[in-house]
Structure formats: C-alpha cells, structure tokens
Amino acid sequence: MSPALSLIMQFITRKLLLPAFTGLLVLAHGSSLYAQDSSYYRPDSLPDKSVQPDTPGLTSPLILTRNPVYIPASVIKRRTWIVGTANVVGYSTAMIGLYNAWYKNYPQGKFHTFNDWPEWKQTDKVGHFYSAYTESRASMELWRWTGMERKKRIWIGGMSGAIYQTVIEVLDGFSSEWGWSWADFSANILGSGAMVAQELAWDEQRIKFKFSFHRKRYDDPELNHRSDELFGRTLAERFLKDYNGQTYWASVNLKPFFKNSRLPDWLSVAFGYGTEGLFGGTENIGKDDNGNIIFSRPDIRRYRQWFIAPDIDLTKIRTNKKGLRLLFTILSAFKFPAPSIEYGNGRFTLHAVHF
Numbered sequence: 001m002s003p004a005l006s007l008i009m010q011f012i013t014r015k016l017l018l019p020a021f022t023g024l025l026v027l028a029h030g031s032s033l034y035a036q037d038s039s040y041y042r043p044d045s046l047p048d049k050s051v052q053p054d055t056p057g058l059t060s061p062l063i064l065t066r067n068p069v070y071i072p073a074s075v076i077k078r079r080t081w082i083v084g085t086a087n088v089v090g091y092s093t094a095m096i097g098l099y100n101a102w103y104k105n106y107p108q109g110k111f112h113t114f115n116d117w118p119e120w121k122q123t124d125k126v127g128h129f130y131s132a133y134t135e136s137r138a139s140m141e142l143w144r145w146t147g148m149e150r151k152k153r154i155w156i157g158g159m160s161g162a163i164y165q166t167v168i169e170v171l172d173g174f175s176s177e178w179g180w181s182w183a184d185f186s187a188n189i190l191g192s193g194a195m196v197a198q199e200l201a202w203d204e205q206r207i208k209f210k211f212s213f214h215r216k217r218y219d220d221p222e223l224n225h226r227s228d229e230l231f232g233r234t235l236a237e238r239f240l241k242d243y244n245g246q247t248y249w250a251s252v253n254l255k256p257f258f259k260n261s262r263l264p265d266w267l268s269v270a271f272g273y274g275t276e277g278l279f280g281g282t283e284n285i286g287k288d289d290n291g292n293i294i295f296s297r298p299d300i301r302r303y304r305q306w307f308i309a310p311d312i313d314l315t316k317i318r319t320n321k322k323g324l325r326l327l328f329t330i331l332s333a334f335k336f337p338a339p340s341i342e343y344g345n346g347r348f349t350l351h352a353v354h355f
Contacts, residue, residue, distance in 0.1 A: 071147035079146040086142065091164060098168070098240075107176040114172075114179025119281035121304055123243040125187045126273055128165060130248050132191030133209045134333050136161030140195065141329060151200075158196035162188050206256045208313065210249040210270065212335040213239055214355040226279050226286065226295050247274040247354070249335045251311045265316040270335060272307030272354075276344060301345060309340035309354055 071079075116124070140157025148156070165188035173180035191209070198205050215238055218224050231242040238245060251270040254263050277300045280286060284302065286295030314328035314336070340354035 076147040080148075083142045083146055087139070087160070095167075103171065103175060108174050109176045111170075111173040112179045114181055115183070116178070116181050116281070117183045120243050120278055121275045121302065123246065123248075123273075123275045123278075125183055126248045127246070128184050128187035129191035129194070130209050130211055132161040132165045132188040133195050134161070134191075134211075135164050136192040136195040137205065137333075140199065150203075154196055154199045158192045158199075160192075161195070162192040165191075202256065204256070206253050208251045208253070208268075208332060210251050210311075210333060210335040212247045212249065212272075212337075212355050213242075214245050216242060216245045222295075222297070223279065223300075226297075230279065230286070243275050243278050247272045247305075247307065247335070249273075249307075249309075249311070251313065251335065253313045253316065255316070265318075266313050268311040268313045270307075270309050270311040272305075272309065272335070272340070274305040274307065274344075275303070276305055277302040303345045305342055305344035307340045307342050307354065309335075309338050311338060312336045 136158045138157075139160035140153050143153035143157055146153075166185065169180055169185050169188070172178040172184070194207075194209065195205065198207065215235060216227065218227070227238075227242065227244075231238050232240075249270040249272045251268045253266075253268045255261070255265050255267065277284070279295070279297060279300065284295070284297040284300050285293060288294050314332045315325075317328060319325060319328075335354075337353050337355050340351045342349040342351060342354075
C-alpha cells in the first residue's frame, strides 16, 4: 500500500469511523433507555400535578423549554434519533475540520505517550477542560430536549464530552509530533466532571466556563511571521492554536448564591486566565527540521494573566421565543465583551473592552 493511500485509510478510520462509532453507541444507549421506560409515558393524558420534572417524559423548565412539558413516547423516540444522528454527523464533521487544521501536515506512527505538562504555561490544559465541559453541557441540553430523565441525561451528557476529547487524545497518541497526554486526559475528565457535579448538586450550571479570543498583531514583523508559522495564518487556525490570544473564564452567576438580594438574574462575575509572550512550547526558540535555530527571542517575557470582569448569563434572560433561547444557550459558551482588570507581568492593567 502506498504511503498516500495508507494515510487516507488512517484518516478515514481514525477521523470518521471512530467518532461515528462513538455517536452510534450513545444513540443506541439512549434508545434502549426509552424502551425500558416506555411504560411511564401517557401520551393521551396530562401528567398529575404531583409528577416532578425527573419523571421520564416530563422536561424540566430550563434551557430548551420554558415550562415543564409532557412529551409523548413517540415524540421522545423521534427526538432521540435526531439527537443521536446529530452527534454522529456533527462530531464527524468537527473531526474533519480538526484534522485539516491540526493533524494534516504531521506524520503519524505507533501509539505513544508524551508529557506536555510544562508547555504553554498549561493554557492548553485549561482549553481541554473548557472543551470537555462545553461538549458535555451541549450534549446534556440536547438529551434534555428529547425528554430523557434527569440523571440519565446528566451522565450521558457528561460522558459525551469526556469520550469525544479522549478520542482526540488517541489521535494524538498516533501522531509523531505529540502523543497521548495524561495531563490532557485528566483535564478532559475534570471538565466533564465540573458539568456533572453542578447539575447533580444544583440542577443548573451556576458557574459557566467560557472562552474569548482576540487575534494578536505585533509591531515587530518577526513576531508576526513567527505567529503565522507557529499558529497558522487564518483566523480559524489562530482561534484554535494561538494561546496568546485566548482567555478562559469561570463565570459565576450571582443570584443563586444571594437568593434574597435584588441582583438581576443575569448578572455574573467572571474570573479569567490567559498567557502572553508564548512563541514556543517551553521557550521562545524555534528550530527547523535539521535542528538549526531559526527563531530566538529570549528577550520576550513569558507570563500568565489573571482577569476579573463583569459578565452576562444569557440563559437567564427571559424570552418566549424558542430561537432566542437556543441562541442564548449557544452564546453562553463565550464571554460577553466587557471591561476587565488584568494582573500580569507584575502589574495591574485596566482594559476598556476585553475580548
């Protein structure tokens, strides 16, 4: 088999079949759950007022539905297949995009491990935490829409994020440039666990983990060239790879912690983490394939950034329009632009607007 054909087969197997298989497992599991609970459904009658939102077939009054709604078994089955198919198609599509942005130009080999904890001041680990949390939360909300019983949707949604990210770790394990990272894997589990723990404890996400990004441009042409080579030239590539332009946030909704206050339901305070001056994994030095140094800027300080800023929990804005509620749910994964206070490089800095 030619090297080109071998690479194509690896791409199909690892980037398409494995994600699709994962989605089908979730789909089959979800369908079996409804088959087991079908005796609870009464499609021709309304539930008794004593029935709680945990009852199969009765959705809770949160993100995708405004009030408790009793859903017939036939509707639940149809929605289950819709969500399962969306998992397969959506994840496979995302993996194709990730392959083109990240793995396409790098060689692959035998599965191996790699300790990348010291790199990028752990910004990539926070990114893994955020990705697993966001995927788990999105998956849980989709299963909520189907009418799945509370604890089942929480655990299936929570496992989804961890599984999706673990598949990526497997791909890294076969990449010659990286490897299976136990630090990444741990961050994935913690991210999904954060979603599950809050949902089990509070029936809501009082602390939402969010992301913001701004494209970095420098007065020094050498730094712009290095960024292009290291992080990519397109906005999409920079969005994924440029840790200097990324900020990760823990946005705390205040009202649930101060129930008797007059604070608006949507008001939150966000605590952010970012980095600056990173033009290499552990040091600002770049080498070509022969080991020759082609970039060396030890004069640029690498440092962490800590932020605090006001924020808006868009899911707390009340509206009767389903489209807006869905849009607010999607946008709640990203930090609302607002003023911020930064502590980094030994000093405080005020930003009029932070993206």
